[in-house]
Amino acid sequence: MATTQQAVAVQDTNKSILSLLLSLSPLWFIVQSRTRLGLDTLHVGLFQVVLLLVLRAGLDLIPTRLRRKTASPAPAPVVQPAVQEEARVGNGVDVKEKQKSRRRVKRKVAAAPPAPFAAEKLDETVANFLHITEPAFLSYVPVKPTTSISSAPLSDWKKTFSGDNVEVLQHPTLSSLFGICATFPDVPIRNLFQVLQDIGKRPVWDGMCSGASEIERFEVDGRKGNALTMQMKGMAMIKAKDLVLLSVAGKLPTPEDDMEDGQPTAEKLRIFAASTSVDHPKVPPTPQYNRMTLSISGFFIEEVGKGSKIVQITDLSGLGSWVPNSVLRTITQTMLPKSLAKLGAAAADVTEFTSDFPPPTLGKKAPPTANGHANGEAGGEEAEEEEEEESDYEDESDDEDSSAPDATRLSPSASRDLHSLLSQLRSLTSRLAALETLVSSPSAPASSSGVAATPTRRWYSPFSSSSGSGAGKGYGGPSDMMTMSPGKLSALATLGSAAGAAIAVAAVTAVARRRK
Incomplete structure (x- = not known):
């Protein structure tokens, strides 16, 4: 990660140096050849502004260096448990004897993942x-x-x-x-x-x-x-x-x-x-x-x-x-x-409600739920159940049983992702149910006279999906409010920067002329 950040920093530095050299070299050439080309100070400044804009657009087309791919760690070797077998000879044929075993199985309720932030x-x-x-x-x-x-x-x-x-x-x-x-x-x-x-x-x-x-x-x-x-x-x-x-x-x-x-x-x-x-x-x-x-x-x-x-x-x-x-x-x-x-x-326009309303009251501590968090630990008591089982195990079943407890234990991050997926699934189900309700009854509410009621105009109605085409432009604010969009503001700032660069070039040229 540190190597990648250093490479990006070096790349940005190289771009800045290249931009400086490419922008100053034409200016030096034009100033030296201004007399032969017949250019005055204004044309020199405007030409420099055009060069700055062209070079800025050209730098974006320079391909970036390939990032180093971090070598993924080799997977840990999986040690297969040894299978105990006993063989006996019967009529010249080896027969594997099925072993009977009594094992005590502890079933634990999956604990909720710890909270990422403390109370x-x-x-x-x-x-x-x-x-x-x-x-x-x-x-x-x-x-x-x-x-x-x-x-x-x-x-x-x-x-x-x-x-x-x-x-x-x-x-x-x-x-x-x-x-x-x-x-x-x-x-x-x-x-x-x-x-x-x-x-x-x-x-x-x-x-x-x-x-x-x-x-x-x-x-x-x-x-x-x-x-x-x-x-x-x-x-x-x-x-x-x-x-x-x-x-x-x-x-x-x-x-x-x-x-x-x-x-x-x-x-x-x-x-x-x-x-x-x-x-x-x-x-x-x-x-x-x-x-x-x-x-x-x-x-x-x-x-x-x-x-x-x-x-x-x-x-x-x-x-x-x-x-x-x-x-x-x-x-x-x-x-x-x-x-x-x-x-x-x-x-x-909201027609469905999936969030808990109202949220918890300030100063009141609600009792933790069974699958909630309590100071980063599981809320409920861990339930354990012991069972005695007597069965026949073959070598394949022994391998599966030995890996079963490890497979059922999830890491805290995986448990949080699972909880998040479940909540998103519930939200999607409720939204589909609300959509079915809207499709089954699409008619708009009507007044007592049988004529559809005309909604009153709201100050935010131009942004509502239910507003008609007759809604005015803007959001109902005062006429003296600033209406400059980010695009216009960016264009204005670009023009201002260009004008500033032209003035700076003209000033430098004038100072150089006075010194000569």
């Missing part, structure tokens, strides 16, 4: 998230927050933008920490929670996400979490990034939960999903993406009448050490609100 890590993730959003509920978390970000409830965040059902909040002290709020008056909170839990559908509504998948899902002492990976699209001056997140979902206590006296409670149903960056052996870093690190991120969703409201907490400091304010405004005032509008449209 303290899950509590720390929740504590850091509540520390910057709802610090009043930190008394329910058994650990203290470890983040250096100052504590501030969402009500104290600064409002930097306000639109039609969309608001942008900024942390009082950390300028790169934003909260994007969106209200959906006719989308139930359960629909919203269902879409957020379906990691595979995130690229459908998140315009900045090019791919997402769930690595594994687990439960530790009543705390439900999952590990997931996402790939983010590149932008102007920002390379494509990927990240691995640990996400923990929960519900704030309400008066109906019968909590201790004096403890804070939420007046309505409020659900959070706290996330933080982690390392996972199944998702190592790759040269195609820059590994992005998020200290705190997540969602807050709550009931608003018959609808719902979402607050997306995101830290944009992971994009780079210096990001222009125009890029931050584009992300927070255009791209993220547009993604939330698509999220509302996807939630409005």
